Amino acid sequence: MKPMRLIIVAVGGQGNLLASKVLGEAALMADIPVRMSEIHGMAQRGGVVESALVFGDAQSTIISDGEADVLVGFEPSETLRALNKCSARTTVITNMAPLPPFTVAIGKGIYPDLENITALIEAKTHRLIAFDAAEQARAAGNIMSLNIVLLGALCRTELLPLKADTVREAIRTRTKQAFVEANLKAFDLGFQAAAD
């Protein structure tokens, strides 16, 4: 099976690692080879969390610059920051609700214009799916399910070798029981959002 390389970037606390785990468990259920790696430079203290997931026949667990087939960004400026992982073949899915880093508040950086972010990504990649995933997560009843909203959008693209129902099953069996309902709703809202 040809390798499929996925990068997920997020801000610490946005649930990137859980999203990766759900995909990993879904791949295990479907008997699809998967390897993942994560870098969380002091994530709990507000840093960036990046996960790489490689599905299919490859041994590597990390993804070089320009080699991601799909990039999922949980925060727009972080999606932009990870553009070096993309090429003209890459599909990008991003949440558009910003979480400006603290450096912006103390005048050590300027938050990029949102329209400029989408224009740049569109120009440099194959396809961009951008929407306010925070709004969908709130509609699902829990802002913490933003990660699952984005998984829904990811599954809609059918780029992963995983069926949406397998991912739903992984959400049902591998996420905290108290959040399963909100997560499944979040997944469906993200799935729909990616269709428009």
Place this chain on the structure above:
Amino acid sequence: MHKLLTDQPGQRMLMLGNEAIARGALEAGVAFAATYPGTPSSEISLNLFQVARETELYFEYSTNEKVALEVAAAAANSGVRAMCMMKHVGVNVAADALMTLAYVGTRAGLVIVSADDPFMFSSQNEQDNRYYGKLSGLPVLEPSSVAEAKEMVPYAFDLSEQLNEPVILRTTTRINHSTAVVDLGALKQPQPRGHFDKDPFNFVTVPAVSRQLHVRLLENIARAEALSTTSPYNFETGEGGWGIICNGVSYAYTVDAIRDLEIEDRTRVLRIGFSHPMPRNQLKAFLTACEKVLVVEEGEPYMEEAVKAIAQEEGLTLPIRGKADELFSRLYEFDPAMVRQVIAHFFGIQHDLPAVPDLSDVPEVPPRPPTLCAGCSHRATFYAVKKATEGLDVIHPSDIGCYTLGFLPPLSMGDFVICMGASTGSAGGFAQATDQKVVSFIGDSTFFHSGIPGLINAVFNRHNITLIILDNRTTAMTGHQPNPGVDMNELNLDGYGQIDIEPLVKALGVAHVTTIKPYNLKKSIAAIREAVQFEGVSVVIAKEKCTLYAKALKQLHGKAFQITTRCRNHRDCINDLGCPAFFLEGDQVHIDPDICTGCAVCAQVCPEHAITPLKAKP
């Protein structure tokens, strides 16, 4: 039941590399484990700590890595299988014990995990600990994948018992923090009790004994070399005249590159998983079959040097390359495209790098460095020190922990950081060699780890320093592990002692000792000012539980604060404290009530008294 105790051989499970190593230990019947936490090794310990509550496994968080290794060495020499895990720089701390332990050896299996960190994702250097194998004479094993990491642990225990030597299992961050599917093996029942059979002529390393033991160590290295040559972890694949020798994660990148470059029919690979001693005979046979050889290894040219030395002794003159300007770097970690590119270049294959889009028109994305949490008491202490020393020329040696982040503006507290505990030793040196004031910082766990000898030194040698002990009641940075000052009852764990820092410091002879509550700025500033004015060694203990830990213990009850209309936009709050709960909306400063923990430090800083507690959460 803990997931790692699943007794279903053959079941497949998704695991983090560190979970796989812990599982491997359980499948080897490990009965004793000791550690000092350090990224990227920490989850191995965390899992064994949890498992120990459900099984006969003994687990301890030791004061430092040296103590951890000594504890484990005693257990193993009493006949109990033991494991000891640490990050790469932790092995430096344990090295004194390690070097002579190699002479003494071990009775039951003893495995030392060294988790190296190429690229320094969370470390102060990227030293290559394979050299510890060479330096001490101990065998080194290196897995290339998560699944292999699990398999290697029982092998390491058996090897240790076969040679009667500790075995080093060396990983890198990309093994520890990768996740993959692992096949469970059978769990082995641990043997938690042993008996120490006295044998002073093998265990008491006076010179006359050590002279004998060194002979035995060299014999063991020779035996280990024979085992390395026949080890299933040193294996060859492929055929042809192009040779690649690789280890660890580089093996994965090499396999992918050979497939992508379609050179399977021309390339022969020797994967080294048992890297000290290197498999001499196997290498000789491999080199003989090759026209030219590329060594693919992150970090130092450890294998390259060994391979070249063997080639020289065997009279083989083929080109052997690895680290060079146009090939591999000794810096940082590798990635698949880089390895593919270098392999293509070395063997003269046409290959284009993936087309990375031109990003020159992308605006600079504002950095998102990790910062101290909202409500972190270190921020309050740093601010108080700044105020208390205004106008003075002060050097701030600091140490390893969350508080290292205080070196960044706006707090800018941290001038010299090299290793665990160095804040106390270096403080005395600065005080002695300069006319500047010295106010240094150390956390509670780091103080216990290796800060105490430096403080004793300062008292004995009469250095003029102020040491601020940031006592946040846990080992915060690595994930809130216990340390000797922690109240274990709060974690519902009994059977532990507890060491109080204040009487300890007083007993060391420090004449000026105060304990402050850092959230009370006024009193803290006054106490620090007094300590700094004191001639000689003074210690200020800033005692306040880590906010994140307090939250986890459900002890955080503060109300969030807000900025009222009295705000005149001086921005002292945001500019002096740099708390991540603050944000700007247009020109106006706000506090995010979901992030604010109600520590009230900013309210004491605002000259307009514009920051007040929220009545109820909105």
